[in-house]
Amino acid sequence: MAKKEQVRARDHDRVEICAVLDAALSDGQLNAGEHATRTRSAMRAKFTTDLEGLVRDLQVPGELAGAAILSGDRAARPWWLPVAVLAAAAVLGGGVGFVARDEPAPSIAAAAEAESEPASLPNLLTTDGLAFFIDAYRREFGDTVIDTATVFPDFLLVQRLGQGIPRNFRFDTDGFDEMSVAVPSYANGRPIDLADIELTTLGAVLAGAPASVRLEQGEVEHLGFGFELIAPADAGPVIDIYVEDPAGSTGHLSVSFAGTPLEVFPAR
Structure with a gap:
């Protein structure tokens, strides 16, 4: 079949x-x-x-x-059921800063058009891609504070509070487009500052993520930035790293913004 x-x-x-x-x-x-x-x-x-x-x-x-x-055929492989295992590794690294800019951020598509080149984004699942996004976000909104974000290679979904009201955006080659679809957040008013991410450390964690979840042939498919629903009130935000291999097996791990491994959910 x-x-x-x-x-x-x-x-x-x-x-x-x-x-x-x-x-x-x-x-x-x-x-x-x-x-x-x-x-x-x-x-x-x-x-x-x-x-x-x-x-x-x-x-x-x-x-x-x-x-x-x-409404379609619902027969499909089941979603994996993770088993929490404490991570046993620590990764060293340093922070990466960004320079704020006063001028408005042109869309990537507009910039490419001005240079007569195809619009493109760096892979947002890399440290270069995340640095690119954080800089674009700062230029667009004047800060680096979010409620939650979900990151894919070529686009990103992000929620921020505007005068106490959640606003949801999609970021891609056209820049930031506001959406009517809400990105679930458990921040409850707690700010998440993208500038707190230790990008160098995160880069090392991303490189080792497939091995960490026992999927050596896998690749990082997407990331999630946010607070966990059932975490203690004083817990900080986490980065969830999701990995999938060519056979469709999946696993993920959670790290702090400093890159400290918190939990590993290996493939089964």
């Missing part, structure tokens, strides 16, 4: 799955920890099969049963 072709998930698909997860929390099918884990996975899912796997064992309310993401 031919392997089912993977279909890329849309932001709308992720939101529909989050609505199902919210309903499952409210009616007791999921506890708070399960809901938090599945919601994070939903907002960072790459394929529709990953989204379907997050709700396969749930009863779906009638008003949500017609969601487009649920």
Whole structure:
């Protein structure tokens, strides 16, 4: 039997799955920890099969049963169930600073057009790409404070508070576009400063992430910056690093903004 072709998930698909997860929390099918884990996975899912796997064992309310993401063939490989293992490694590194600029940030596409070159982004999953984004964010908003962010190689979803109101943006070659889709955040008013990320240390962690989760042939697929729902009130924000190999096996690890390993969820 031919392997089912993977279909890329849309932001709308992720939101529909989050609505199902919210309903499952409210009616007791999921506890708070399960809901938090599945919601994070939903907002960072790459394929529709990953989204379907997050709700396969749930009863779906009638008003949500017609969601487009649920209307197709739901037979797919299940999402991995992580087992927490404390990391046993420390990585040394130094911080990287950025120079603030007063002039407004032109979009990448506009800059490329001015130079008669194709619009392009550095890979946002690298330290150079993250430095590029943080600098662009500072120039766009005047600071480096966010509520949460999800990072893919060629685009990034970020939430920030504007006068106490969450605002959600997609960052890609066109710069920052405001979205109506919310990026789930558990910051509860606690600021997350991107300038606190030790980028050199994070680069070393990213390089070793596939081996850390027992997927030596894997690659980092996406990152998540934010607070954990069930973490203590005095806990700092974390960076979740998600890895996938060519066979579709996945694992992830969490590190502090200083690059200190916190937990590893290896492939099984």
